[in-house]
Amino acid sequence: MTTVRMIYDWLDGWAPFATAMSFDNAGLLAGSGEESVSAALLALDITPAVVEEAKEAGAQLIVSHHPVIFDPLRRLLPGSAPYLLCASGIAAICAHTNLDLAPGGVNTCLAERLGLSRVRPLSLDEPSGLPESLCGELPSPLSPEAFARHVKESLGCEAVEFTPGAGEIRTVGLCSGAGAFCAPVPEQSGVQAFVTGEAKHHELLAARQSGLTLVVAGHFHTEAVVLDPLCQKLAAAFPAVSFRVASSSAAPSRFV
Numbered sequence: 001m002t003t004v005r006m007i008y009d010w011l012d013g014w015a016p017f018a019t020a021m022s023f024d025n026a027g028l029l030a031g032s033g034e035e036s037v038s039a040a041l042l043a044l045d046i047t048p049a050v051v052e053e054a055k056e057a058g059a060q061l062i063v064s065h066h067p068v069i070f071d072p073l074r075r076l077l078p079g080s081a082p083y084l085l086c087a088s089g090i091a092a093i094c095a096h097t098n099l100d101l102a103p104g105g106v107n108t109c110l111a112e113r114l115g116l117s118r119v120r121p122l123s124l125d126e127p128s129g130l131p132e133s134l135c136g137e138l139p140s141p142l143s144p145e146a147f148a149r150h151v152k153e154s155l156g157c158e159a160v161e162f163t164p165g166a167g168e169i170r171t172v173g174l175c176s177g178a179g180a181f182c183a184p185v186p187e188q189s190g191v192q193a194f195v196t197g198e199a200k201h202h203e204l205l206a207a208r209q210s211g212l213t214l215v216v217a218g219h220f221h222t223e224a225v226v227l228d229p230l231c232q233k234l235a236a237a238f239p240a241v242s243f244r245v246a247s248s249s250a251a252p253s254r255f256v
Helices: 004-014 048-057 081-088 097-101 106-113 144-155 201-210 219-237
Strands: 027-030 039-043 061-064 091-094 117-124 131-142 169-175 193-196 213-216 242-245
Touching: 004 027, 004 061, 004 091, 004 219, 027 081, 039 048, 039 219, 048 061, 048 081, 097 106, 097 131, 106 117, 106 131, 106 169, 106 219, 117 169, 131 144, 144 169, 144 193, 144 213, 144 219, 201 213, 219 242
Parallel strands: 039 061, 039 242, 061 091, 169 193, 193 213
Antiparallel strands: 027 091, 117 131, 131 169
């Protein structure tokens, strides 16, 4: 019999929950851990639609990237994801920044999806000593616009935003999600482009002024790359459990 706790412990051995950043709320956020699991869903976010899909599939567990409880809950509202989890008796394990930082985690999967080689740390998370951002090499140099199109096609985005840098791109840095704060200065880092999910106006300005091609590809698209590889790893570790990525796990916005 496979339990929620066994799956949690496996995840903890690979992407230790103790390495999650101080602001985070990663871990077992719903359930006792003693629940028996025969089917589980994976999603970037635990939304009401994902909970309903898990319920229809007979799943006892949802493994997500983003925490289903992040800010303190002041009310447990009917129809909300935490309420539906409790009402349905479905457990939730949320592996967030610990999965970003882990070798083979979100950032590694993003580098693989972009086709980078010689992937290595670009900057470190000080408390854990793990790579906060990565960098790697393109197979061949690309212009800023061609690289932005490469990111769009590789991640399946509807659109990407980018700052046209000073020259062709050979070395690429990246940090999934809201990672523009890790964007380096090209002259100091040897990185000509940086890929992330979100960037503020002043971060775009700074990138443009430094000659960096900063590609903003969307929070969902830069992190959802981990779901299929994680699903495969879990299925190999727990062959008695049926794992699949939720079809309702999708970006919350569209472009017109």
